[in-house]
Amino acid sequence: MNALPLGKKLTIAIDVDGTVADCSQIDFKRVDSNPRELMKAMPIKGALEAVKRLHKKGHTIVFYSSRNYKSNKITEAWLRKYGFPFHHIEMEKFVAHVYIDDRAINGCDWNRVMKEMSKPSLPGKLARKKGMV
Secondary structure (H helix, E strand, C coil): CCCCCCCCCCEEEEECECCCEECCCCCCCCCCCCHHHHHHCEECCCHHHHHHHHHHCCCEEEEECCCCHHHHHHHHHHHHHCCCCCCEEECCCCCCCEEECCCCCCCCCHHHHHHHHHCCCCHHHHHHHCCCC
C-alpha cells in the first residue's frame, strides 16, 4: 500500500545534494574510487537550522539521495558531522508527505520552505484532515 498513516506529524523527505549540501567542491568523477570526496561538501546556509526546527516539531525527517548505494555510510557521516537530525536515510525517493528538493519546480530556498511548512493549507495537512493520507 502506497500511503502514509494518519496523524498530525509529517514525513518530510529532504534531498541531500544541492538542498542541504553545497557540493560545488566535490569532484563527482572521483566519488566511486574515493567516497570520502563527498565529505568536501559544506552545509547550505539556513539548512541546518530549518531541519532542526522541523525535527523539533516532531516531524519524521528522512534524507534521500540519488547517490549510489555504496555512498550511504559516508552520507550519514556527513549529516552527523554537521549535526543534521534525522530518522533515517534512503538512497532513492520514497513516499512522503512533503519533499524538499533543489530540483523541484520552485527550487529550494530555506526561508520559503519554512514559510510554506507553516501554512495550514499545506497539501499533506489538508489530505490528512480529509482522511486521504
